[in-house]
Amino acid sequence: MAAWSNVLNATSVTNIVIAGLGGQGVLKASGIVADAAFRCGMDVKKAEVHGMSQRGGSVASDIRFGRMVLSPMVPPGEARFLVVISPDQVENNRWQLAPGGVLITPDQIDERKLKNRKSINVALLGVLSTHLEIPLDAWLAAINANLAERLRPVNLEAFQVGRDAARSSQ
Amino acid sequence: MNRSLLSGDEAVALGALHAGISIGAGYPGTPSTEILEAFAALGGRAQWSPNEKVALEVAIGAAYAGARSIVTMKHVGLNVAADPLFTVAYTGVTGALVVVSADDPGMASSQNEQDNRRYAVAAGIPMLEPSDSQEAYDFTRRAVELSELWQVPILLRLTTRVCHSMTIVEDSPPASAPAEPRYERDTRRRVMIPSNARPAHRRLREKLAAAALWNESSDLNRRVGESTELGIITSGISFVHAREAAPGVAILKLGLTYPLPVERIRAFAASVARAVVIEEGDPYLAESLRAQGITVEAKPEAFRFGELNVDRVRRILAGDHTPEPAPPPGKPPQLCPGCPHRVAFGALRDLGCIVAGDIGCYTLGVLPPFEALDTCVCMGASIGVGLGLRHALPPAEARKVVSVIGDSTFIHSGITGLVEAVYNRPATGHVVIILDNGTTAMTGLQEHPGTGRSLHHLPAGRVVIEDIVHSLGIEDVHVVDPWSSPDAFRNQVAHALEAGDVSVIIARRDCLLAAGRIKAYERAIARDGGLEQCVERD
Ligand SMILES: Cc1ncc(C[n+]2csc(CCOP(=O)(O)OP(=O)(O)O)c2C)c(N)n1
Ligand code: SF4
Numbered sequence: 235m236a237a238w239s240n241v242l243n244a245t246s247v248t249n250i251v252i253a254g255l256g257g258q259g260v261l262k263a264s265g266i267v268a269d270a271a272f273r274c275g276m277d278v279k280k281a282e283v284h285g286m287s288q289r290g291g292s293v294a295s296d297i298r299f300g301r302m303v304l305s306p307m308v309p310p311g312e313a314r315f316l317v318v319i320s321p322d323q324v325e326n327n328r329w330q331l332a333p334g335g336v337l338i339t340p341d342q343i344d345e346r347k348l349k350n351r352k353s354i355n356v357a358l359l360g361v362l363s364t365h366l367e368i369p370l371d372a373w374l375a376a377i378n379a380n381l382a383e384r385l386r387p388v389n390l391e392a393f394q395v396g397r398d399a400a401r402s403s404q
Numbered sequence: 405m406n407r408s409l410l411s412g413d414e415a416v417a418l419g420a421l422h423a424g425i426s427i428g429a430g431y432p433g434t435p436s437t438e439i440l441e442a443f444a445a446l447g448g449r450a451q452w453s454p455n456e457k458v459a460l461e462v463a464i465g466a467a468y469a470g471a472r473s474i475v476t477m478k479h480v481g482l483n484v485a486a487d488p489l490f491t492v493a494y495t496g497v498t499g500a501l502v503v504v505s506a507d508d509p510g511m512a513s514s515q516n517e518q519d520n521r522r523y524a525v526a527a528g529i530p531m532l533e534p535s536d537s538q539e540a541y542d543f544t545r546r547a548v549e550l551s552e553l554w555q556v557p558i559l560l561r562l563t564t565r566v567c568h569s570m571t572i573v574e575d576s577p578p579a580s581a582p583a584e585p586r587y588e589r590d591t592r593r594r595v596m597i598p599s600n601a602r603p604a605h606r607r608l609r610e611k612l613a614a615a616a617l618w619n620e621s622s623d624l625n626r627r628v629g630e631s632t633e634l635g636i637i638t639s640g641i642s643f644v645h646a647r648e649a650a651p652g653v654a655i656l657k658l659g660l661t662y663p664l665p666v667e668r669i670r671a672f673a674a675s676v677a678r679a680v681v682i683e684e685g686d687p688y689l690a691e692s693l694r695a696q697g698i699t700v701e702a703k704p705e706a707f708r709f710g711e712l713n714v715d716r717v718r719r720i721l722a723g724d725h726t727p728e729p730a731p732p733p734g735k736p737p738q739l740c741p742g743c744p745h746r747v748a749f750g751a752l753r754d755l756g757c758i759v760a761g762d763i764g765c766y767t768l769g770v771l772p773p774f775e776a777l778d779t780c781v782c783m784g785a786s787i788g789v790g791l792g793l794r795h796a797l798p799p800a801e802a803r804k805v806v807s808v809i810g811d812s813t814f815i816h817s818g819i820t821g822l823v824e825a826v827y828n829r830p831a832t833g834h835v836v837i838i839l840d841n842g843t844t845a846m847t848g849l850q851e852h853p854g855t856g857r858s859l860h861h862l863p864a865g866r867v868v869i870e871d872i873v874h875s876l877g878i879e880d881v882h883v884v885d886p887w888s889s890p891d892a893f894r895n896q897v898a899h900a901l902e903a904g905d906v907s908v909i910i911a912r913r914d915c916l917l918a919a920g921r922i923k924a925y926e927r928a929i930a931r932d933g934g935l936e937q938c939v940e941r942d
Contacts, residue, residue: 269409272572278409278571278572279536279569279570279571280570280571281565281568281570283513288738288739288768289737290737290740291734291735291736291737294734303571304644305645305647305648306536306641307565307645307714309715310713310729322735323734323735326731327734329731329732
């Protein structure tokens, strides 16, 4: 694990951008990350633009956490992590990534292992979680708090699929 | 004291609840919509009105009765509500009235990026501008206190990034409830005939002068940093961008931005070698300060457009005039596959219509593969604009003009357009298509008077659109399901175009995204009046 990912001690801010298409659960995923960081006692901000109901347009959400966060928006080119749920959204979001930043995409996951393909957003959070020092129980609590009861088992499993995939490739 | 991670909208709702606000009214509009939804979820009394003007009027009435009320809308909603706004400033209020305007610099989901700080000045209404969710919570409560103190409405001006960003909020103990509402007659103050309105205007200016004096030493404005080199004057979301872009400089962060604490700003500007105003949108602060003889740097004109962010603030401070990199375009939104609006726009395209459009999901009919929308100005404009086109165009073209309007929009501001069609009927007649998808889809599937369900999705009075149309004396009215037969729908439109009458076609089919929920609401209502709703949001 890279040294700068030690978020709990860092004085700097960890910047994450999650991107995808409307209806893929971008905002749900960013809500889970923000909640997990919040549960660790960090300052957290999350920004996004939403409002259009229709499905299918580009959506992106910024999460920033650390000891003190000022702007809620990740400055251009300063994302340590870029999680892209839809493969066709990688190129138009790449500019957000900081030099040496980590790109997380669905091709890092064997989708056949997912009970429901819609939980790919949470599976990618499983990958992300292995780069961050947010304890597992904060992640699990955040997933439980942000999803309706009937959706929890599938998503908890997806999260684990993501963690395993990341571990086996590290 | 509770700590939670809330959006600005949710924080306003919590602040409203803790401030003892007993009624919230509004009309949906991004980015304000979630305020009333969250207020209702917290147990507050919230209701959607047919439009922003009515919502404000309801809130005014409640505040006249001594209650604390809040009204929420997006920036363009305040245009609709501007008429009562300007005069309630004169009458003042007995309880509290908080008017929330959620502006959308950068137009994430709007037809313009007007800067509603201008409304505070134009109407003479004190204005608070929070910069994060904590302040959204605190300032909502302060707005209630100041409204009661000064007996004026307060404008709580938010922007998209404040509304939709989540930041940590620590709440504080709820305020004590206001006195039980009871009616006290005060016609001199509340009936704005000229003889009453003239002194009322003077009273308003006296209140504003008192507010300005109060603001000079208010804790709503604060200085951060002691530098004597660079000083930034800012408010709202721009404050957090500026702090990040320029650590170590002095910042005067303004919370009550109308009436401005002019002397305090003058002293701040004099305390630094270089004073720069950082603000999104119009140069409201810079112009106001310069008019007072305070020397400040304003941003270059290029930064009037769009949102600010850390990078743009750095550019302003560095005097960097190089072109800004444009982020690569993303995928634009489209009508959902299976959206009933698709049938309507397929027909209008095939028939070669000139389409006066309106605002809603269906505005996307302008995009390929339809490209079947010719105008979109503001909510409700489709009918008036369509009639104007019919009046002005030569008959052969006039006969192709159709107005297309959604159900929520029709009730918001389309009805008077239809009255105009009856009253000043074009020689070629007119065709109005009302796309009734059973919801206010664009803003996230809110109820409206035509659905017969309240904001909480519980039974409410229902306004039947075809009954309204019939009641105007329009005889050629058809209710059709476009999805069941696209051909029949197209023929219906073609027939109406030929008839040369005033025809209304109501295309009724539930929004695909809403259909499941609508069924669940109706099932819950049939079961137990909707009290035990088990509709999950995902
Ligand atoms: C004055 C004003 N208020 C609110 C809005 C936000 N808004 C845009 S479209 C719309 C209504 C959409 O509902 P409807 O007409 O039923 O069309 P649908 O999206 O369901 O297709 C609203 C509330 C606005 N643009 N202008
Ligand atoms: S949300 Fe509903 S109305 Fe809007 S595009 Fe989708 S199906 Fe159509």
